[in-house]
Amino acid sequence: xxxxxxxxxxxxxxxxxxxxxxxxxxxxxxxxxxxxxxxxxxxxxxxxxxxxxxxxxxxxxxxxxxxxxxxxxxxxxxxxxxxxxxxxxxxxxxxxxxxxxxxxxxxxxxxxxxxxxxxxxxxxxxxxxxxxxxxxxxxxxxxxxxxxxxxxxxxxxxxxxxxxxxxxxxxxxxxxxxxxxxxxxxxxxxxxxxxxxxxxxxxxxxxxxxxxxxxxxxxxxxxxxxxxxxxxxxxxxxxxxxxxxxxxxxxxxxxxxxxxxxxxxxxxxxxxxxxxxxxxxxxxxxxxxxxxxxxxxxxxxxxxxxxxx
Amino acid sequence: xxxxxxxxxxxxxxxxxxxxxxxxxxxxxxxxxxxxxxxxxxxxxxxxxxxxxxxxxxxxxxxxxxxxxxxxxxxxxxxxxxxxxxxxxxxxxxxxxxxxxxxxxxxxxxxxxxxxxxxxxxxxxxxxxxxxxxxxxxxxxxxxxxxxxxxxxxxxxxxxxxxxxxxxxxxxxxxxxxxxxxxxxxxxxxxxxxxxxxxxxxxxxxxxxxxxxxxxxxxxxxxxxxxxxxxxxxxxxxxxxxxxxxxxxxxxxxxxxxxxxxxxxxxxxxxxxxxxxxxxxxxxxxxxxxxxxxxxxxxxxxxxxxxxxxxxxxxxxxxxxxxxxxxxxxxxxxxxxxxxxxxxxxxxxxxxxxxxxxxxxxxxxxxxxxxxxxxxxxxxxxxxxxxxxxxxxxxxxxxxxxxxxxxxxxxxxxxxxxxxxxxxxxxxxxxxxxxxxxxxxxxxxxxxxxxxxxxxxxxxxxxxxxxxxxxxxxxxxxxxxxxxxxxxxxxxxxxxxxxxxxxxxxxxxxxxxxxxxxxxxxxxxxxxxxxxxxxxxxxxxxxxxxxxxxxxxxxxxxxxxxxxxxxxxxxxxxxxxxxxxxx
Numbered sequence: 001x002x003x004x005x006x007x008x009x010x011x012x013x014x015x016x017x018x019x020x021x022x023x024x025x026x027x028x029x030x031x032x033x034x035x036x037x038x039x040x041x042x043x044x045x046x047x048x049x050x051x052x053x054x055x056x057x058x059x060x061x062x063x064x065x066x067x068x069x070x071x072x073x074x075x076x077x078x079x080x081x082x083x084x085x086x087x088x089x090x091x092x093x094x095x096x097x098x099x100x101x102x103x104x105x106x107x108x109x110x111x112x113x114x115x116x117x118x119x120x121x122x123x124x125x126x127x128x129x130x131x132x133x134x135x136x137x138x139x140x141x142x143x144x145x146x147x148x149x150x151x152x153x154x155x156x157x158x159x160x161x162x163x164x165x166x167x168x169x170x171x172x173x174x175x176x177x178x179x180x181x182x183x184x185x186x187x188x189x190x191x192x193x194x195x196x197x198x199x200x201x202x203x204x205x206x207x208x209x210x211x212x213x214x215x216x217x218x219x220x221x222x223x224x225x226x227x228x229x230x231x232x233x234x235x236x237x238x239x240x241x242x243x244x245x246x247x248x249x250x251x252x253x254x255x256x257x258x259x260x261x262x263x264x265x266x267x268x269x270x271x272x273x274x275x276x277x278x279x280x281x282x283x284x285x286x287x288x289x290x291x292x293x294x295x296x297x298x299x300x301x302x303x304x305x306x307x308x309x
Numbered sequence: 310x311x312x313x314x315x316x317x318x319x320x321x322x323x324x325x326x327x328x329x330x331x332x333x334x335x336x337x338x339x340x341x342x343x344x345x346x347x348x349x350x351x352x353x354x355x356x357x358x359x360x361x362x363x364x365x366x367x368x369x370x371x372x373x374x375x376x377x378x379x380x381x382x383x384x385x386x387x388x389x390x391x392x393x394x395x396x397x398x399x400x401x402x403x404x405x406x407x408x409x410x411x412x413x414x415x416x417x418x419x420x421x422x423x424x425x426x427x428x429x430x431x432x433x434x435x436x437x438x439x440x441x442x443x444x445x446x447x448x449x450x451x452x453x454x455x456x457x458x459x460x461x462x463x464x465x466x467x468x469x470x471x472x473x474x475x476x477x478x479x480x481x482x483x484x485x486x487x488x489x490x491x492x493x494x495x496x497x498x499x500x501x502x503x504x505x506x507x508x509x510x511x512x513x514x515x516x517x518x519x520x521x522x523x524x525x526x527x528x529x530x531x532x533x534x535x536x537x538x539x540x541x542x543x544x545x546x547x548x549x550x551x552x553x554x555x556x557x558x559x560x561x562x563x564x565x566x567x568x569x570x571x572x573x574x575x576x577x578x579x580x581x582x583x584x585x586x587x588x589x590x591x592x593x594x595x596x597x598x599x600x601x602x603x604x605x606x607x608x609x610x611x612x613x614x615x616x617x618x619x620x621x622x623x624x625x626x627x628x629x630x631x632x633x634x635x636x637x638x639x640x641x642x643x644x645x646x647x648x649x650x651x652x653x654x655x656x657x658x659x660x661x662x663x664x665x666x667x668x669x670x671x672x673x674x675x676x677x678x679x680x681x682x683x684x685x686x687x688x689x690x691x692x693x694x695x696x697x698x699x700x701x702x703x704x705x706x707x708x709x710x711x712x713x714x715x716x717x718x719x720x721x722x723x724x725x726x727x728x729x730x731x732x733x734x735x736x737x738x739x740x741x742x743x744x745x746x747x748x749x750x751x752x753x754x755x756x757x758x759x760x761x762x763x764x765x766x767x768x769x770x771x772x773x774x775x776x777x778x779x780x781x782x783x784x785x786x787x788x789x790x791x792x793x794x795x796x797x798x799x800x801x802x803x804x805x806x807x808x809x810x811x812x813x814x815x816x817x818x819x820x821x822x823x824x825x826x827x828x829x830x831x832x833x834x835x836x837x838x839x840x841x842x843x844x845x846x847x848x849x850x851x852x853x854x855x856x857x858x859x860x861x862x863x864x865x866x867x868x869x870x871x872x873x874x875x876x877x878x879x880x881x882x883x884x885x886x887x888x889x890x891x892x
């Protein structure tokens with residue numbers, strides 16, 4: 001198992017390097033630069049000096065190696081759009097709202113989704129099943145900015161129960177968290193329902209019943225554990241997706257989170273920030289997949305024992 | 310009062326198309342210690358009746374009638390009653406042991422869990438009891454098996470563990486639902502003998518559900534014949550076999566009797582198919598840390614098989630013996646690792662895709678699972694005509710016409726041409742698969758267990774059809790099967806494979822009369838009796854014993870060079886056996 005993890009860590013490192021290469025060169029392949037004339041009217045001489053100062057006059061591979069050398073020392077450079085601080089400072093400031101809202105969204109949404117999916121699978125073709133399926137389909141098909149807008153309209157404008165936007169007091173968090181939570185809730189309800197139904201139809205469940213086990217024990221010990229195997233591979237990656245902030249949710253609720261920086265860094269050719277954001281996401285996804293593979297092996301004896309992980 | 314008493318049981322399922330009546334008024338009783346066999350084909354309602362007895366049917370099933378088990382009215386039973394009935398009054402073993410265990414828990418856990426569901430004992434005590442149970446079902450390394458996960462055991466071992474689990478609460482009746490259908494013949498004989506033994510030891514009643522009259526003959530005292538949800542006939546096992554009353558029972562028994570007519574006279578022409586030194590080796594990766602080492606797994610060691618023109622050769626062996634791989638390699642559907650494949654004298658083992666395409670006309674294959682072998686999106690006419698289309702033979706209209714002719718030839722009405730595979734029964738689908746294989750007029754047909762998934766009466770029809778078409782078309786057929794009674798009724802000669810090697814080869818009559826290799830003998834000995842009078846106690850050989858009993862011949866007898874490793878020795882015309890040649 002330990003060797004398996006080590007082997008996977010090596011492959012994570014390779015993935016990370018490959019992805020960083022792709023991102024870096026694609027980023028520079030986009031025409032334009034941070035100091036283009038129409039954005040920032042500076043003279044040619046000043047521009048050249050700025051470029052030299054930031055190392056942008058160097059060949060691309062030199063720039064790449066320089067940047068990655070910095071990354072190894074946790075130095076992600078200085079954002080062009082906010083030169084008063086380092087990228088690390090900017091990210092640690094902006095990430096808090098995203099992490100709080102997105103994290104709480106997943107933590108609330110995923111368990112609810114699992115419960116709803118279970119209830120649906122155990123009461124197939126009942127009202128709760130139809131309710132769960134409808135909710136799951138709506139949650140997955142309606143774009144998050146539409147649900148956000150509806151939430152604001154109903155709870156802030158019509159009912160006037162909650163503030164519509166902003167950051168700070170916890171009551172301002174409620175609507176964005178609900179908007180976030182709907183996505184994992186819908187996804188999980190759907191996955192859990194189909195995984196449970198799959199398991200319930202397998203012959204060993206009949207055997208368990210024939211042995212005289214109680215229905216509760218069958219569902220909570222046997223069926224749930226077997227159904228969890230496909231679910232763990234979805235959980236962590238989904239968490240990352242939400243915790244890095246959604247451009248739409250943050251824009252709708254005017255949350256000063258990470259989301260906005262994805263857009264502004266690309267628009268402004270803010271290379272250090274853009275690169276840092278991408279590397280951060282890549283890294284987190286790599287770790288998330290690694291962790292879910294480990295958990296997967298732990299709960300699935302066919303991989304853990306005898307088989308090749 | 311009988312232990313099990315079923316009166317006028319009716320079960321129907323509500324489906325989209327309306328009600329399906331699976332059981333229509335079945336009554337039977339089982340007394341303590343008695344063994345009852347329920348025989349019938351798939352869909353006859355035999356399993357459904359027993360599932361109803363333990364209320365294991367899905368909620369869509371509507372059950373009426375009186376079901377009494379161990380003095381309890383099953384249909385009125387509450388939760389506590391049910392928990393007692395299931396496992397304690399009656400325990401059940403199922404068809405496929407591979408899917409009957411929860412894959413994420415150990416065998417020990419699953420047996421202990423059953424014990425603890427019915428009695429208040431500690432986990433440690435329950436595990437100790439589980440170990441004792443495993444020993445009683447003849448699992449030698451019981452302590453190790455406790456901590457094994459289901460995927461680490463073979464089907465036969467799992468079925469033993471399943472029996473141990475069923476015994477764990479000392480049930481009064483053991484219900485065995487096709488307990489050996491998914492197993493090899495030799496394993497089947499062992500499991501049946503084990504079931505009989507534990508039944509006597511534990512003084513249980515037994516309900517044996519099966520489609521196989523041989524299994525019935527081996528295990529039970531009384532028989533219930535079911536067809537289409539009704540009981541056709543009931544009586545002592547000997548009476549059913551000797552003096553069947555009902556026509557359906559007679560048909561079933563007739564399918565047990567084998568009649569054999571040898572294929573038409575052999576011509577001197579070259580064999581239709583010849584395999585020379587064909588092997589298949591798979592590379593397996595072993596990882597130790599960051600290092601990867603490679604080993605070889607020999608699925609098929611060098612085999613030589615000759616399929617003479619206009620003959621049927623049976624290729625038999627247990628699962629994993631390499632018989633299917635050999636069949637697929639003969640068709641070049643699996644690439645051989647080495648060796649030659651001669652079709653009508655031409656070696657096709659090195660041909661490229663274009664060269665091969667022409668030869669594909671001469672060799673066709675029929676698979677075991679007709680359902681997955683037919684494209685569900687195509688009509689039968691399209692399916693059967695597709696080979697003509699691929700080889701560009703005739704116009705579209707001619708192709709369809711020929712396909713419809715073939716439908717008739719395999720015994721299906723012409724108007725089936727516009728139907729889809731899911732509208733047919735298993736036997737009908739297999740007929741379509743045969744038509745598709747033969748429409749090109751091939752000279753070689755590989756039939757890979759074409760009747761294993763079929764009911765006995767249907768199986769007899771398909772065998773009859775294959776036989777008739779073989780004679781009409783002068784086909785040479787390689788018939789792969791683990792079912793020796795089918796092989797006996799159809800083939801001219803038999804090749805026995807064991808662990809990737811050919812261990813014996815002889816004309817069919819001779820191999821059944823004078824088997825030489827210990828594995829062949831074990832295989833023949835394991836065939837269930839065709840009549841309860843012939844049932845007997847068997848002794849089973851372990852793999853080492855089979856190796857140890859390899860026949861020995863001297864140089865004088867064979868004229869071969871002596872060798873410590875077994876080689877194929879010709880001992881009579883057409884009879885070869887793997888043996889050790891000594892001085």
